[in-house]
Amino acid sequence: LKNDPVPTRGCGKDTRLDYKYRGDKPYIEFKWSKGTRTVRLDIPKNYDKNKPYKLIFGMQCMGGWAGGVQDEGYYGLKPLDTDNSAIFVAPEGNGNQAPWGQDDYLLFDELLAYFEGNFCIDSSRVFSTGFSYGSMFSNGLSWNHQDVLRAVAVYETAERNIWLPQRKQMGIGWMGVLGLQDNLCTPTMGRAARDIILELNSEGGKAKNEHAQEYSGNGPHVCYDYTTVEERFPVRWCTQNGGHIWDHKDPGQQQSWVPKATWDFFNKF
Template sequence: MKFFVALSAIAAFASSASAACFSEKLGYPCCSANNKNVVYTDSDGDWGVENNNWCGMSTGGDCWATALGYKCCQSTSVVVETDANGKWGIENNEWCGIVSGGSNPNTGRTTRTTTTTVKPSPTPAVPSYPYELKNDPVPSKGCGKSPGIKTGSFQFQWGGRKNRLVHIDLPNNYDNNHPYRLVFGMQCMGGSGANVRNEQYYGLKPLDTGKTTIFVAPEGNGQQLPWGQEDYQLFDELLEKLKTDLCIDESRVFSTGFSYGSMFSNGLAWDHQKVLRGVAVYETAAVNIWLPKNTGLPIAWMGVLGFDDGLCTPQMGRQARDVILKNNSDGGKAVNERAEEAQPNGPHKCYEYKQVDQRFPVKWCTQSGGHQWEHKDPGSWQTWVPQETWDFITKF
């Protein structure tokens, strides 16, 4: 269907799926199969009477809509919405499925209600991948709940019995009804998640003057190479916890990182395109790290390259970029687009590729400099990287 249903309705359907009818979970028996006389209808369903007691009417198997968690239309054939599943009407302020041909099951049933309701307008479609620029937020299931996580650090149990320390910063005016952007900061080799937090998540947090973003920095695996194959599972489970415990905009999740942290974020860009809106990688490479299979799906991507980097060399950085350019453009044509790069020893230059899908921009920033994330323009004491990154992730 092309519209929402309330979370409470989803939960009610899920909890009653194993029961013979909806009323059993409410403490009432189901009506016998030959009882088709509806005496009363409310938000739970249709009610009959047997032996001077209320009983619930079973809707299982009536029409195609029941398999999707909806009722069949009983008294209306007015089509309000049509999608790939079929034709939809509205009864008792709820969506219902219309059987083909306009004839509905259980004809002859009389529905009576004691309240007057106004037909609702169909809810707009939920934005989904691939998202358009400036799409409406996609609230996570943590919206509306008291936050299960607070600013600071917590031990996260994942993969059964494993534990990983996670650092997190929520806006100090956190509102559980407001979906927030989520930005991961991945540590480098020899660094730590604590350092990422101390460095204000690669300098991004001070730029969030509108308090729109939740920042999180998980610790690496404690080994010399701090990110490996199993950390993809860590990322999945941690992201799910954050979306469950906090109000996250699921369409605006980003990962950043430097060196090995950028290589891990770049790897996530190969197979997490549907849950990550984009990544910003500082001095990256697509070698010397476990990488998943590239799905070929596009993702927003920003890269920072120092011409003098002897670890993640310019050749490695450009190769990592070209994988994304191929994914993000028709037939991979953007790979052959020549980016304008900085002049040696001059100010930085950021180039936005023209031949990629506008929903999946690729931003390429270059400058003379070695293996570092806080590149600075000549004569400047302040790094330009955070502002360029912030401009990138806030364009969506």
């Protein structure tokens, strides 16, 4: 935790992108080994080629699109980046009803290599987020990309309903958000996804036996930070009443608490 940045080979490089624009929102057409994929991105206006930046991916849900992720500020995280410390990326799904599949793990690898090769990235602070199917994809990445992903934040996730890789026995930072009335990615599915990570992140899987405080039916949301996981691989579990949405709000509040809880979690690293 709080290690010095680990700069990538893109540091010091003058990078010129062939940007296209949707209104004032930039994107690129990314050529990869299986075709071309639209990728929304936001680079700080004062980008410094010698300063390593966090890299944060936002993965779309089923029925959504990467432009929607960009419009919502990458699940509300970009407006919180007041220090311009991060590059935000939202790749378009594969165009199918199920927008993420086995090939998209390769897409992630090639996108990560592209950004690390062309921009100054802190390779020790690469993160992925997502809602619903996008959360299941980010959760799947947390199973076998622990060597390149520092942490994920998954909103209404599940450990099924998607192509999933074999798990590497390595820890990773992990945050889950669960609406207790979600009837699509149900609480049972979300807790099962969490428990898989608790097993990876603690000695002998002992963290699975730690009882997490959850929302009890009144008042604001509850976020619980596990105490029996390895310190390097924290796990945060946030619950509240609510259905299959990512931007849960506390009673009487107009603004979702989820982005700040996520931003604070990512800033542990």
